[in-house]
Amino acid sequence: MNDIPLPGPIAGVTGSPLDRADHIRIDDDAMAGLYGNLRARLLKLNDLDPEIEPDGALCWCSLAECPDDAELLFLGLDGETPCFAPLIEQGPPQRQQAYAAWRYLDLMPPSESATYATARSLIEWHRGHRFCSRCGNPSRIAKAGWGRRCDSCDSEQFPRVDPVVIMLAEYEGKALVGRQPRFPPKRYSALAGFLEPGESIEEAVARELHEEAGVRTKSVRYLTSQPWPFPNSLMMACIAPVEDDTIRLDENELDDAIWVTRDEVEAAFAESPDAPFIAPPHFAIAHTLLKAWLAGQ
Numbered sequence: 001m002n003d004i005p006l007p008g009p010i011a012g013v014t015g016s017p018l019d020r021a022d023h024i025r026i027d028d029d030a031m032a033g034l035y036g037n038l039r040a041r042l043l044k045l046n047d048l049d050p051e052i053e054p055d056g057a058l059c060w061c062s063l064a065e066c067p068d069d070a071e072l073l074f075l076g077l078d079g080e081t082p083c084f085a086p087l088i089e090q091g092p093p094q095r096q097q098a099y100a101a102w103r104y105l106d107l108m109p110p111s112e113s114a115t116y117a118t119a120r121s122l123i124e125w126h127r128g129h130r131f132c133s134r135c136g137n138p139s140r141i142a143k144a145g146w147g148r149r150c151d152s153c154d155s156e157q158f159p160r161v162d163p164v165v166i167m168l169a170e171y172e173g174k175a176l177v178g179r180q181p182r183f184p185p186k187r188y189s190a191l192a193g194f195l196e197p198g199e200s201i202e203e204a205v206a207r208e209l210h211e212e213a214g215v216r217t218k219s220v221r222y223l224t225s226q227p228w229p230f231p232n233s234l235m236m237a238c239i240a241p242v243e244d245d246t247i248r249l250d251e252n253e254l255d256d257a258i259w260v261t262r263d264e265v266e267a268a269f270a271e272s273p274d275a276p277f278i279a280p281p282h283f284a285i286a287h288t289l290l291k292a293w294l295a296g297q
Helices: 028-035 096-100 110-128 201-213 262-269 285-294
Strands: 041-043 060-062 071-078 081-087 140-142 147-149 162-171 174-179 191-194 221-228 233-241 256-261
Touching (some): 028 071, 041 110, 081 110, 110 221, 162 201, 162 285, 174 191, 174 201, 191 201, 201 233, 233 285, 262 285
Parallel strands (some): 041 081
Antiparallel strands (some): 071 081, 162 191, 221 233
C-alpha cells in the first residue's frame, strides 16, 4: 500500500504492504465479514515479541488459534486477506523487553518490521488506555482496534503517536554522536528528544542539541521519518549545522558525545576494529541518518 515515492532516504521499520482500510474499520457489517473470512490471518506473538521465519518473515496463523482471552485488532488487508493481531489486556511489559525485540528487527525486512511495529504499538496503546481519560470508567475497543470508546461519557480516544526529533549536528565536515548509559560499550548514535507542546520540529532540534551538548544550530534540514514502536514514537530525522564544535555535555542525559569525521563513520559501518565507535543497527533511523550524511544529503 505504501507505494508513494518518498523524497528522502527510506528508513527501517517502514513500508508495510498492508492496506489499513479505514473505510472498513467503521463498518460493522464489513468487519463481521472479515472476522468470518476463512483466509483471515492472525499475527503470531509471544506477548509482544514476534515469531519469525528463518528469512525474517512474520509468522501467521488462522483466527481459530486466537487465545480465548484475546480480542482482535484489525491491522489491514494484504490484498484481499484480512490481517489481525491478538490483544491480551494484561499489565504493561517491563522496559527491557523492548530491547529484547531488537534481535528480531535485526533479522526482519523493513516491510515485515513495519507490520510488526503497527501491531506492537496498537497493543501497547490499548494496554495503557483501558480507562477513559475523561471520566475514569472502563473503555472498550472501537473502530476494529483503532480506537476506544467510553460508554459512560460517550467519549472516544485514538492511538497516540509521540513525535521525536533525532538529529546530527554538523560542523566543518564532522558530525556529533552521543551515547546514553544504557548503550552497549562503544555504541554511539544521533542525539534525540521528544517534541514539547507548542514547539516546531526545528525548535525542538535546536533546543535538544543545546540542552544535551551545548551547541547552537544555524539551520535545520529535515531528512526522513520512521515509526518506532517502543512504544509509539515517530522519529523525525534532521541535520543541523552548528556555530562551533565546543561540547558542553548534559551528564544527566548522555555519558559522552564526540565529533566524528566521514572516514570514521565509514570505518564504523565497516565494523573496523579501529573505528572510534560502533554504528547504530541498520533498522534504526540513526543508521539511515548517518548514511545520508555520508552521502551529502
